[in-house]
Amino acid sequence: MPTDAAVRAEALVKTFGSTRALDGIDLEIPTGTVLGLLGPNGAGKTTAVRILTTLLRPDSGRAWVAGHDVQTEPDAVRRSIGLSGQYAAVDENLTGFENLYMVGRLYGMNKPRARERAGQLIDRFRLTDAANRPAKTYSGGMRRRLDLAGALVAEPPVVLLDEPTTGLDPRGRLDTWEVIGELVADGATVLLTTQYLEEADQLADTILVIDHGRVIASGTADQLKGEVGGERLEIVVTDQSEVDVTTRVLAEVGTGEPTVDQHGRRVQVAVSEGAKSLVEALRRLDVESVTVLDVGLHRPTLDDVFLSLTGHAAEEDAK
Amino acid sequence: MTVLVQGLRDGGIVTWRNLLNVRRNTEWLMAAVVQPIMFVLLFAYVFGGALGGGQYREFLIAGIFVQTTSFNSAFTVIGLCSDLQKGIIDRFRSLPMSRLAVLLGRTTSDLVVSMLALVIMSLCGLLVGWRIRGSILDAVLAYLLLLLFAFAMSWVGALIGLSSPSVEVAQSAGLVWLFPLTFVSSAFVGAGTMPGPLRAVAEWNPFTAVIQSVRDLFGNEAPPGMAPSPGWPADNAVLYALLCLIAILAVFVPLSVAKYRRVASR
Numbered sequence: 001m002p003t004d005a006a007v008r009a010e011a012l013v014k015t016f017g018s019t020r021a022l023d024g025i026d027l028e029i030p031t032g033t034v035l036g037l038l039g040p041n042g043a044g045k046t047t048a049v050r051i052l053t054t055l056l057r058p059d060s061g062r063a064w065v066a067g068h069d070v071q072t073e074p075d076a077v078r079r080s081i082g083l084s085g086q087y088a089a090v091d092e093n094l095t096g097f098e099n100l101y102m103v104g105r106l107y108g109m110n111k112p113r114a115r116e117r118a119g120q121l122i123d124r125f126r127l128t129d130a131a132n133r134p135a136k137t138y139s140g141g142m143r144r145r146l147d148l149a150g151a152l153v154a155e156p157p158v159v160l161l162d163e164p165t166t167g168l169d170p171r172g173r174l175d176t177w178e179v180i181g182e183l184v185a186d187g188a189t190v191l192l193t194t195q196y197l198e199e200a201d202q203l204a205d206t207i208l209v210i211d212h213g214r215v216i217a218s219g220t221a222d223q224l225k226g227e228v229g230g231e232r233l234e235i236v237v238t239d240q241s242e243v244d245v246t247t248r249v250l251a252e253v254g255t256g257e258p259t260v261d262q263h264g265r266r267v268q269v270a271v272s273e274g275a276k277s278l279v280e281a282l283r284r285l286d287v288e289s290v291t292v293l294d295v296g297l298h299r300p301t302l303d304d305v306f307l308s309l310t311g312h313a314a315e316e317d318a319k
Numbered sequence: 320m321t322v323l324v325q326g327l328r329d330g331g332i333v334t335w336r337n338l339l340n341v342r343r344n345t346e347w348l349m350a351a352v353v354q355p356i357m358f359v360l361l362f363a364y365v366f367g368g369a370l371g372g373g374q375y376r377e378f379l380i381a382g383i384f385v386q387t388t389s390f391n392s393a394f395t396v397i398g399l400c401s402d403l404q405k406g407i408i409d410r411f412r413s414l415p416m417s418r419l420a421v422l423l424g425r426t427t428s429d430l431v432v433s434m435l436a437l438v439i440m441s442l443c444g445l446l447v448g449w450r451i452r453g454s455i456l457d458a459v460l461a462y463l464l465l466l467l468f469a470f471a472m473s474w475v476g477a478l479i480g481l482s483s484p485s486v487e488v489a490q491s492a493g494l495v496w497l498f499p500l501t502f503v504s505s506a507f508v509g510a511g512t513m514p515g516p517l518r519a520v521a522e523w524n525p526f527t528a529v530i531q532s533v534r535d536l537f538g539n540e541a542p543p544g545m546a547p548s549p550g551w552p553a554d555n556a557v558l559y560a561l562l563c564l565i566a567i568l569a570v571f572v573p574l575s576v577a578k579y580r581r582v583a584s585r
Contacts, residue, residue, distance in 0.1 A: 053413045054412070054413065055409055055412055055413060079415040081413065083410070083413040085406050085410070089406035089407050089410040091336065091407060092405075094336065094339055098339065102332060102335075102336050103410075105332045106332055106411070106414045106415075106416040107414060108415065
């Protein structure tokens, strides 16, 4: 292994038929930190996780987890990782306790140790009341907690979480964030995939934005937001003829080049002073006698990151 | 730990998990318990009356044993396919456990289901007049042969389950191949009653070999007109059955293991 990073990948390529799911991904996660892999559906996030967890072999490129090559030492890698997938992989007919006990046994624990560990995790993930009920009676949030608990049974040094909060309600999302925070406090290295900039912002030390199987940006959340340019001001006007004037005004008020949607008569620009910039823009548009149909100010989203980095929206890509 | 010891240990854990699943899933439990009872009673009384009464019922039981244990391979087909769909196999594959354990655990738990089915069918068989007329040792051999047969069918089912794109496909694919094999055999009527080509197939069908062996070992006589047609497979039924089962295992165990590695790494 070339460095002491907990996870390292070099030029990973994986194709499925004619689709290049991964087109040369490099990544490195220093021990004890969280890497957020941010991208829309189909960007290659899950493929990357599946290669790092030995579920899939790359066509080319190499990867190491906890110092072990994923292709030549898969067993050593599996002993060092915990995986929680996008779809909660719990056995519905087993109780929460039995699910965790089984995973503990399959990590090689003896019976008393596996029972003890299952009990600890049940308590920690607030499943105590439901411990002896089949998992099919659990809510979506409880299943995700159980799946996440399954990833932590062996207290692995490296934890990979594939969209751990997709489909969770706000409460469930906050719970999951808290658990991930605790993991890192305990010294684990975490790779987390997400479609939400906010989530990567909250949890990740470093964010890697990927699209079409390539890394298109990397850095801290603040660095990425800097590239997008803080908040976005959006103006919709009533008449097509007013779009040009509006674009000129927003170019003066904003910090970057406005993006124009002619058809929707919609103009967007990054602004640095939030509400103040909004008031200024409206005042100037009023002077120019532009009739504003709708106005909005929002924090940068994944779409904005994508729009500014790739020139296309994340959503279009997902289809 | 050696590879084999770990494979058996982890396979045991997966077996435990699968059996809990059978016990807690009403549909599966019905299939495991009610199906054997139904088959014995249904065939014994629906066909029994027309085809020779008591003697036919005794002849029929070996056929029902083989039919039911082979149909139990559908547990393997559906079980593996649904584990694959639900991402449970992904979780297993990310654990430092034996590569063999998932398949071994599945085929072993289904062997337990077949044992249960054989106990139930034997009791029902006794009710409809079937008897073990040979020695205890031969009877034990007959049951062991039936279990080996169930185990071999389960490995065929493993390959089908891993190749099925959805549980719905698995449900029909898991059974459809069994109908010609059970009906074009001596399970329900003697092979000699069938027309030329069908008769040749039935005589050499491995199912016929297992059924004939079990009849010989239990000492169950065929009713008039249903006696096994003379020939090497009928004269050496136990040997031929064992050869077939070993051949089936030798082909389908490696194929299923290879398929498991590929399919689970999509």
